Each structure stands twice: as structure tokens, then as C-alpha cells.
Amino acid sequence: MxxxxxxxxxxxxxxxxxxxxxxxxxxxxxxxxxxxxxxAIVLDELDSAERLPFGWGVTLDAGTYRLRxxxxxxxxxxxxxxxxxxxxxxxxxxxxxxxxxxGPVVAADETPRRPYAFLGVxxxxxxxxxxxxxxxxxxxxxxxxxxxxxxxxxxxxxxxxEPGRTCFCGSMGSGPAAEEGYDLALxxxxxxxxxxxxxxxxPTYLIRSGSPAGTDVLAELPATPADAELVAxxxxxxxxxxxxxxxxxxADGLRELMVENRESPHWDDVAARCVTCGNCTMVCPTCFCTxxxxxxxxxxxxxxxxxxxxxxxxLDFSYxxxxxxxxxxxxxxxxxxxxxLSTWHDQFGSTGCVGCGRCIAWCxxxxxxxxxxxxxxxxxxxxxxxxxxxAEGPR
Amino acid sequence: MTTALPLLYRVHGREVETYDxxxxxxxxxxxxxxxxxxxxxxxxxxxxxxxxxxxxSGTAAPDGRLAQTLRAVGAVxxxxxxxxxxxxxxxxxxxxxxxxxxxxxGRDVVIVAGGIGIAxxxxxxxxxxxxxxxHRRVTVLIGARTPRDIVFGAEIAELRERSDVHVDIxxxxxxxxxxxxxxxxxxxxxxxPIDPELTDAYVCGPEVMMRFTADALLRLxxxxxxxxxxLERNMxxxxxxxxxCQLGPYLICRDGPVVTYDRTADLxxxxxx
Ligand SMILES: Cc1cc2nc3c(=O)[nH]c(=O)nc-3n(C[C@H](O)[C@H](O)[C@H](O)COP(=O)(O)OP(=O)(O)OC[C@H]3O[C@@H](n4cnc5c(N)ncnc54)[C@H](O)[C@@H]3O)c2cc1C
Ligand code: SF4
Ligand code: SF4
Ligand code: FES
Numbered sequence: 001m002x003x004x005x006x007x008x009x010x011x012x013x014x015x016x017x018x019x020x021x022x023x024x025x026x027x028x029x030x031x032x033x034x035x036x037x038x039x040a041i042v043l044d045e046l047d048s049a050e051r052l053p054f055g056w057g058v059t060l061d062a063g064t065y066r067l068r069x070x071x072x073x074x075x076x077x078x079x080x081x082x083x084x085x086x087x088x089x090x091x092x093x094x095x096x097x098x099x100x101x102x103g104p105v106v107a108a109d110e111t112p113r114r115p116y117a118f119l120g121v122x123x124x125x126x127x128x129x130x131x132x133x134x135x136x137x138x139x140x141x142x143x144x145x146x147x148x149x150x151x152x153x154x155x156x157x158x159x160x161x162e163p164g165r166t167c168f169c170g171s172m173g174s175g176p177a178a179e180e181g182y183d184l185a186l187x188x189x190x191x192x193x194x195x196x197x198x199x200x201x202x203p204t205y206l207i208r209s210g211s212p213a214g215t216d217v218l219a220e221l222p223a224t225p226a227d228a229e230l231v232a233x234x235x236x237x238x239x240x241x242x243x244x245x246x247x248x249x250x251a252d253g254l255r256e257l258m259v260e261n262r263e264s265p266h267w268d269d270v271a272a273r274c275v276t277c278g279n280c281t282m283v284c285p286t287c288f289c290t291x292x293x294x295x296x297x298x299x300x301x302x303x304x305x306x307x308x309x310x311x312x313x314x315l316d317f318s319y320x321x322x323x324x325x326x327x328x329x330x331x332x333x334x335x336x337x338x339x340x341l342s343t344w345h346d347q348f349g350s351t352g353c354v355g356c357g358r359c360i361a362w363c364x365x366x367x368x369x370x371x372x373x374x375x376x377x378x379x380x381x382x383x384x385x386x387x388x389x390x391a392e393g394p395r
Numbered sequence: 396m397t398t399a400l401p402l403l404y405r406v407h408g409r410e411v412e413t414y415d416x417x418x419x420x421x422x423x424x425x426x427x428x429x430x431x432x433x434x435x436x437x438x439x440x441x442x443x444x445x446x447x448x449x450x451x452s453g454t455a456a457p458d459g460r461l462a463q464t465l466r467a468v469g470a471v472x473x474x475x476x477x478x479x480x481x482x483x484x485x486x487x488x489x490x491x492x493x494x495x496x497x498x499x500x501g502r503d504v505v506i507v508a509g510g511i512g513i514a515x516x517x518x519x520x521x522x523x524x525x526x527x528x529x530h531r532r533v534t535v536l537i538g539a540r541t542p543r544d545i546v547f548g549a550e551i552a553e554l555r556e557r558s559d560v561h562v563d564i565x566x567x568x569x570x571x572x573x574x575x576x577x578x579x580x581x582x583x584x585x586x587x588p589i590d591p592e593l594t595d596a597y598v599c600g601p602e603v604m605m606r607f608t609a610d611a612l613l614r615l616x617x618x619x620x621x622x623x624x625x626l627e628r629n630m631x632x633x634x635x636x637x638x639x640c641q642l643g644p645y646l647i648c649r650d651g652p653v654v655t656y657d658r659t660a661d662l663x664x665x666x667x668x
Contacts, residue, residue: 141634
């Protein structure tokens, strides 16, 4: 995508965020955005922009997520939190259908009453939504519930100028700039530049549209055309962010690296640390795996099927009659990371990782996907000790 | 469009194959699934209990009936095993890539089945017999744990009457009355009338059995790309959405369940992949 020209970019001050939320709500959207709750920045429905986490930042590291007070008034001065937008388009638990007695199978209508407007979507998460669209929406048997929830979602992206210590979207090509898939994109400037009335610390926003719906909403906002200098300044700030990523995961040869290391002794090393809790899969914005549960009421007359998120770290995930295919923790971690970085390409034509860093921050023992890859790169794929000597198959 | 909702099917017939295996003939009650190809499977629901992948072992177009043969091994298959005529089940599908039958035109065909594995390859045999003349020699090799575990016994007996099909059966553990062969199914390959380079093999059974069979066929000289297997993995959706059925680069519900050995041999030998 080309860099937007100054002609397409407007500037607005922080009060315009309130107008934005009001306009979206007036248009019938349920506005979902970040807010502070229980010591974290979570996603919730916002009735006003005042609930945005102004002045809050986060400190991130392997196994660490802490809220901190910022010395400015940033609304989007935080990197990825424990939740991602997938909770809204691909809910953690969902009823698929129900059936009474001998009656027909009735589809559960879990369509949201109002379409969602996502406010504050980071470029990495924007890319993650694109990945979910491909996986759940564009296969031979698309998930109709996903399509119903996803269709017509209005997306307000926010570019990153201050990546967290666990971020590596720069390596994955998914940030820090927002390139496509948004209706409106914001860049939050905190250095006083472009500000009409205020001093450093009070945010100013550059805003541009990426769709007809975005243009329509933008027309209702108190924004004025931005001059080229300011736009260039913001662009530099975003570009500089790419250089300040807390982590990196070089892409070259990654797919092959994972395949060559299928039988690396390194998996046993990870397994000695990993507690197979599955946190990494729950927080990951692209992990989409689900399982189903059939339930009945006490009379047995009313049957329902529910679908819920599942994790490849769960022992039952690969269960077939006779036992699970992936018994060891080593094989389950290998499955997860290999899927993210390698076999996802084979299955869905892209990487399964957008570099948001959530799995690193929320791993209780601080296992870091970028570190594990670095260790695999350092080790020799020829030292094969976990190889099955060709003896036993999966079962 | 394949819907995520099961369609209602009534159990029309229930044929007891063995002490733990039945063939259910299912008829659509209100709309039927799209036509299936041999080797495809459905997601079969026992209402209130759960849903499992089961191969389509026979179809009876025009009325949309289909036959599914299943072995009771757990909660869902046990409930389905006990489904009596008139009861109602749910069906989704058909899913997956089936057997490539065109491959075997003008060539020898060998079908190797272990245990319940005979059900998913049964449509291959039906198709081959329906166009018997387009193939060269046809061989059916069957392995079962014990004589009591032989599925489709009556049909196999009929098959043995034919002069244009070579049929051989072996059991792992013989009973006193068993007069046939004992040993693993691969031992039957030695006597199979095949010209390896001109053979297409269709193999279905437990994964270890399929690997040993495929390796034995390879050693005889059957090209790996001419050996088709049907793989089993945990499946929750059948349609490429739930992630459960992965084997390395493949989603078995979508890229299989039928796969050729050249694409999978290296994956099947990696432990716990
Ligand atoms: C493509 C395909 C075709 C199949 N065709 C047939 C067939 O024609 N006849 C037949 O008898 N069986 C077939 N199976 C195996 C059958 O699906 C399992 O026996 C069945 O899922 C067991 O479920 P359960 O609830 O009775 O057993 P449990 O052991 O209680 O299973 C618990 C859960 O684990 C999963 N599971 C258990 N075993 C298997 C397995 N072997 N494969 C996949 N998932 C499993 C199921 O999702 C099940 O809900 C097929 C499997 C696949 C993948
Ligand atoms: S694997 Fe980790 S870094 Fe990559 S997208 Fe998932 S949570 Fe983010
Ligand atoms: S890598 Fe960490 S978060 Fe993921 S399952 Fe293992 S211990 Fe849990
Ligand atoms: S069975 Fe769900 S993805 Fe294959």
C-alpha cells in the first residue's frame, strides 16, 4: 500500500474521539474498545470515549504484564492486552443449535443485535483479523456464524509509535503501520505536534479513511486537513517504531527451519519448562481451534450443541480411540509453534503469527516464541534424539 | 453450501455385522446431503451425546439413502450402535477428499483392509466391480483380529465365489474352528496376483497396519504415489474449521482423509506429529 498523501489525512484533537464514538453509536454500532479493568487493559463495549484508558500504559516482558501510569494522556499508549478482537468475531463459547424432542434442528441465532465497531485495532490485530477471515470465512465450508458477526464490522485502527517489549510485528510484516483492512486509521501523536490548543502530553490524532464507510464517518468528525509536514512527522514516528521493536523473529527460512526441526531434541527442552496450560493459544489473536460439546437437559428432551475454543496443548485435543496422538508436552509445543510459523502457510497461505507478543507476556513461565526460534536456529537440526527410530507411529 | 446444522436422517435398516459393529442404512427425512464420492465421510450425530466422523460405506441414490458401518468404541459410537430402525440421527457432510478411482483404470487393483477399515474401502470395491472390465486383476486382502471380528462376512463369502477377484483373509488370533490363514495382513501380499509397477493400492485400517502395508507394497515395487490410504485424526468439524485433524501441513478432513503415501510417508514416521 502506498503512503497516504497529506491530501487524504486529517488532524483532530482528543475531543474528537468522543464525537467518533457518538457518531458510531448513532449509526447503530456497538463500539468495542480498550478500557481499564482488573489491572489490565481489556476490551469492552464503550458508551463514550471517556472510558478509553487515557494515561495508562503497560509494561510487558516474558511472563509479565503490568499496568503503569503514563506521564501523558495517551488513549492508545499500550500494546496488546490479554484479549483480542477474536473474542467478538469468534467467541470463546457459542451455541450452534438446539433440538426439542423429535423436532427439527434449530440454528442458534447468536448474531449480535448491533454490528460491532472496533475502536483501537492495532496493525498486528488488523492482520490477525485478515487471517481469521481466510481461515474461518474463506474455506470450502465457511463458518456462517463467523461471517454473520464479521460482516459489516467497522474498524478504527490505531498505528503504533511505541511498541512494547514483547512486540515483533516488524519482523512479521504486520505493523507498526496500518496498511489495509480498516475503515479509519488513527495515529496518536503525543509530542505536541499538530496540536491546536494543547501542550505536549495531550494527544492529537491524524486520521485517514480506508473505505467508503470510513469516509462517511470521517465527514462527521471535527477534523481538518493535515499539512504535509505533520503527516511526514507522524510517518517518521511510525517508521521509527519499526526500529524499536522489543523483539524480533527473522522470517528468512522460518518455514523450513520448523520442518527440519521436527525431530529436534530442543522440543524436550521446551517441554521441561512448558506447563501446557494453553494460555498462549487463548490469548493469540489467530488461534482459532474449537471443540464441540453436546448437552441435554435433565429430561433428555432438549439437546444442544455448543462450540468453544480449544487448545492444541490439551491432551484430549488429538484423542482418537486408543489414545491421544500427541501425548508428550514436547509434541504439543512443537505442534503449536510449527503450526503458527510454518504449516499455517501450507494450510492457509500465510503465517499464523502476527507478532503481537501476547503469548510471550501471558505465558506463566515466560516461554518466548522468538527465543525458541532463536534456539532452534542456533542448534543443529542433525542432532536427533527424539526421533522415533522409525519404530512407532502416532499410535 | 454445507451447513453446520445436522440434517435429520431416520435409521431405516440396522444390520449387525459383528458383536460390536453395525451397518446403519439412513434415509433423509427432510432434505438430503449433497452426493458423496467414495472415501468421503459424514459427521454423524447421536442427539444429546455427540458427533463423530464416519465413512460412507455405501450409497443408494436416487432416494438419498446411505450406509454407514461403525464399530462401538466409545460413547457416541455405542449410542449409534444401539440406534434401532425408526430412530433419528443427524448428518453433516459429505466432507473430505475420497479415493482416486480413475487412477486404477487399466491396472491391477489391490484393496487391503484391516478390521473396520473394510467399511471405508468398500465403495472402492463396489466401483471396481461395477466396471470390472476396465481393470486388470483385482485383489482384496482382509485382516481381522479374530474370526469374530470379520466385518461384511457374508459379502466376502459371495466375493470369494467370483473367479475374477482374488480374495484372501487372515486373522491375528485364530479360534479352533478357524481353518484359514493366521498372521498379519501384509503376509497375504506375497500371494497377491499383482504386477507392482501396474498396481493401484487402496489401504484402510489402523495406522500402524497401513504403514506396514504401504511399506510392504513399496518393497514389492508399487510406486508410493499409487498407494492410497485413509487417515484418522480427531475431527470436531469435518470442514477445515476446528484445527483438530492436523497432520503437519495437512488438515486431514480437507486434504484427506484419503492421501497418497508419497505425500505422507515422512509425516507418518514422525512420532506424535
Ligand atoms: C475420516 C474418518 C472416518 C471414519 N470412519 C469410520 C467408520 O466408517 N466406521 C467406524 O467405526 N469408525 C470410523 N472412524 C472412527 C470413528 O470416528 C471413531 O471411532 C469415533 O470418533 C469414536 O467416538 P466415540 O465417541 O464413540 O469414542 P470415544 O473414544 O469416547 O471418543 C471421544 C471423542 O474422541 C474422538 N475420537 C475417538 N476416536 C476417534 C477416531 N478413531 N477417529 C477420530 N476421532 C476419534 C471423537 O471425536 C469422540 O467424540 C472414522 C474416523 C475418521 C476420522
Ligand atoms: S503466536 Fe504469539 S506473537 Fe504470534 S500472533 Fe499469536 S500470540 Fe501473537
Ligand atoms: S508455552 Fe507457556 S502459555 Fe503456552 S502452554 Fe506452555 S506454559 Fe502455557
Ligand atoms: S475436522 Fe475440523 S479442521 Fe479438520
